[in-house]
Amino acid sequence: MSDRTPTPSSDSTPHASLGDSLAVGWDERGDELPPSDWGRRTGARRTGTVWLFALFITAMAVAHAWLSDQLTSEAFLAWATVFTAISFQALPFLVFGVALSAALTAFVPASVYQRFFPSRPSAAVPVAGLSGALLPGCECASVPIAGSLVKRGVAPAAALTFLLAAPAINPVVMIATAVAFAGQPEMVLARFGASLLASVVIGWIWVRFGRADWLRLPTPTHAEGAGRWVVFRDSMLHDMMHAGGYLVVGALAAASLNIFVPREWLGSVAEAPVISVLVMAALAILLSICSEADAFVALSFTDFSPTAKLAFMVIGPMVDLKLIAMQAAVFGWRFAVRFAPLCLVVGLLSTFVIGGLLL
Amino acid sequence: MNRIAQGLTLVLLGAAALTSTVPTNMYLNWVKPGFGPFLIAAGVVTVALGVAVVAAEIRGGSRAEDDGADHSACAVAAAEGGADGGGRAGHDHARAPRVAWLLLVPVLAVFVVAPPALGSYTVERSEPASAPQEGPPSGRFDDGLDEAAPGEVVRMDIRQFVMRAWVDEERALAGREVELTGFAVPNDEGEGWYLARLQMACCAADAIVNRVLVTGGPEPEADTWWTVRGTWVEPEGELVDVSEHRFDALEWETVDNPPDPYEA
Numbered sequence: 001m002s003d004r005t006p007t008p009s010s011d012s013t014p015h016a017s018l019g020d021s022l023a024v025g026w027d028e029r030g031d032e033l034p035p036s037d038w039g040r041r042t043g044a045r046r047t048g049t050v051w052l053f054a055l056f057i058t059a060m061a062v063a064h065a066w067l068s069d070q071l072t073s074e075a076f077l078a079w080a081t082v083f084t085a086i087s088f089q090a091l092p093f094l095v096f097g098v099a100l101s102a103a104l105t106a107f108v109p110a111s112v113y114q115r116f117f118p119s120r121p122s123a124a125v126p127v128a129g130l131s132g133a134l135l136p137g138c139e140c141a142s143v144p145i146a147g148s149l150v151k152r153g154v155a156p157a158a159a160l161t162f163l164l165a166a167p168a169i170n171p172v173v174m175i176a177t178a179v180a181f182a183g184q185p186e187m188v189l190a191r192f193g194a195s196l197l198a199s200v201v202i203g204w205i206w207v208r209f210g211r212a213d214w215l216r217l218p219t220p221t222h223a224e225g226a227g228r229w230v231v232f233r234d235s236m237l238h239d240m241m242h243a244g245g246y247l248v249v250g251a252l253a254a255a256s257l258n259i260f261v262p263r264e265w266l267g268s269v270a271e272a273p274v275i276s277v278l279v280m281a282a283l284a285i286l287l288s289i290c291s292e293a294d295a296f297v298a299l300s301f302t303d304f305s306p307t308a309k310l311a312f313m314v315i316g317p318m319v320d321l322k323l324i325a326m327q328a329a330v331f332g333w334r335f336a337v338r339f340a341p342l343c344l345v346v347g348l349l350s351t352f353v354i355g356g357l358l359l
Numbered sequence: 360m361n362r363i364a365q366g367l368t369l370v371l372l373g374a375a376a377l378t379s380t381v382p383t384n385m386y387l388n389w390v391k392p393g394f395g396p397f398l399i400a401a402g403v404v405t406v407a408l409g410v411a412v413v414a415a416e417i418r419g420g421s422r423a424e425d426d427g428a429d430h431s432a433c434a435v436a437a438a439e440g441g442a443d444g445g446g447r448a449g450h451d452h453a454r455a456p457r458v459a460w461l462l463l464v465p466v467l468a469v470f471v472v473a474p475p476a477l478g479s480y481t482v483e484r485s486e487p488a489s490a491p492q493e494g495p496p497s498g499r500f501d502d503g504l505d506e507a508a509p510g511e512v513v514r515m516d517i518r519q520f521v522m523r524a525w526v527d528e529e530r531a532l533a534g535r536e537v538e539l540t541g542f543a544v545p546n547d548e549g550e551g552w553y554l555a556r557l558q559m560a561c562c563a564a565d566a567i568v569n570r571v572l573v574t575g576g577p578e579p580e581a582d583t584w585w586t587v588r589g590t591w592v593e594p595e596g597e598l599v600d601v602s603e604h605r606f607d608a609l610e611w612e613t614v615d616n617p618p619d620p621y622e623a
Contacts, residue, residue: 050363060466060470060471063471068472068473081476084468095401095404242455245458249461
């Protein structure tokens with residue numbers, strides 16, 4: 001299953017961005033299809049995939065009949081409940097965010113963004129930060145968009161600020177945060193302030209100290225020729241698969257922490273003021289939870305101080321394992337090894353400042 | 360993960376979300392009741408996307424097999440594209456990363472495990488609740504005690520009971536007959552047993568335990584549901600210093616149709 005299948009949309013040019021990579025290979029399907037024998041092999045693999053899923057569904061039915069009564073371990077059931085709860089609580093937010101960001105990718109031309117940003121980098125950075133508030137989506141969506149912004153001539157520092165701000169302060173995330181922290185509007189405000197502050201400061205640091213050769217600039221690719229609905233569908237599929245997969249990783253880890261780590265451990269850490277903030281930041285990096293769902297997870301760490309929860313929500317969308325991997329994929333490792341520590345330090349400072357002021 | 364697999368995974372994921380909301384009420388074990396419509400919408404969109412992807416792939420596949428023209432140049436290009444994997448990992452849009460297979464874990468959870476609501480296990484493990492930081496947001500209790508006629512039995516959520524017991528400095532609860540419903544949790548450390556409910560802000564991951572220590576009456580099995588009528592054992596000293604509230608049971612009966620274990 002996981003080996004490469006020749007597909008109609010494979011082509012020789014490296015894709016610079018999500019939009020481009022999605023845009024190629026559809027309309028020229030007639031010209032660019034692999035030879036007929038490849039098609040047959042693909043067809044065989046397809047049939048294999050369908051059989052695999054049929055087997056999976058049958059196995060589930062059998063397991064449901066035979067295994068369900070055997071599953072009586074209370075610890076396991078509690079773990080499964082918490083895991084399912086986190087997954088399904090996040091699913092509607094994920095679907096909504098992915099659909100909106102796919103619509104923007106498909107129906108708003110990237111040139112609109114370029115016209116939107118001032119040409120002077122230091123002025124473009126705050127504009128980029130604030131415009132992050134307009135684009136719903138999680139970090140998985142913003143990485144490819146930032147790549148395409150850079151390619152279309154937006155200053156790299158501004159694109160990076162956008163990359164950091166968009167997943168943290170957009171309306172979907174703000175609403176999710178407000179739902180999670182019902183009755184604590186200061187938490188929503190603190191998240192907005194701390195994330196925006198950190199993104200803009202990092203952008204300015206990049207304007208001042210960043211070097212062009214740290215960024216591997218994406219190379220331009222084919223003109224976009226695909227139908228908009230095809231771009232929409234594929235963009236949504238892409239984001240669901242990436243973000244959804246990592247969301248499950250996060251839910252698995254969070255449920256395990258929730259059930260198997262004795263509450264006293266976290267409780268003893270939770271009371272130390274600075275350490276607790278650092279622990280929550282470390283958890284945010286390790287858990288790699290989508291920004292659209294992380295407020296609910298932050299809330300579940302009931303023993304921690306508001307500033308520590310804020311750190312979880314500020315650091316999570318800026319630095320985490322899956323994000324580092326994605327940034328390295330788009331901009332290269334030379335960039336990622338410098339950018340992630342910078343984000344962590346500035347994000348923590350911003351958390352302490354805003355948390356001290358508001359929480 | 361090829362596109363057929365991606366599409367089918369999404370169909371199964373959406374089906375899991377729909378199964379837990381439409382034909383059954385399983386979702387109440389995990390999230391709040393008001394979240395149902397959102398889960399249904401997400402399920403519908405996910406299934407539709409999965410079906411669209413699979414349908415497009417099958418149509419594309421049949422066209423590919425009909426198409427006998429020679430496209431060897433393109434095949435070479437495609438092969439080169441494949442060899443160039445290192446530099447553009449994560450860019451191959453036709454295939455999803457392996458981590459996407461994990462989307463089948465929630466599907467397994469729903470269809471095989473069908474996770475029940477949290478219960479006595481969670482209550483036993485959780486740290487004893489402490490006095491709430493502040494009273495009800497509006498400054499008024501929502502438990503109906505103030506409205507009830509003197510001598511009338513007041514039916515309360517355990518959340519409301521605990522809030523009132525800890526916060527109301529006037530101790531209006533003293534001497535009143537109250538009816539509480541919850542599940543039983545054995546008390547391993549002493550007399551009595553706990554009647555408990557869970558309170559969640561969003562989902563089961565953030566569930567908070569509310570419980571009272573019931574004295575008098577039988578000691579029921581864990582996770583059995585009971586409606587208990589009794590009175591608050593008024594503590595001595597400051598309310599804030601109370602570690603758990605005691606409830607003196609007068610009457611009790613089992614609950615036939617246990618409600619949602621989570622209180623709003």
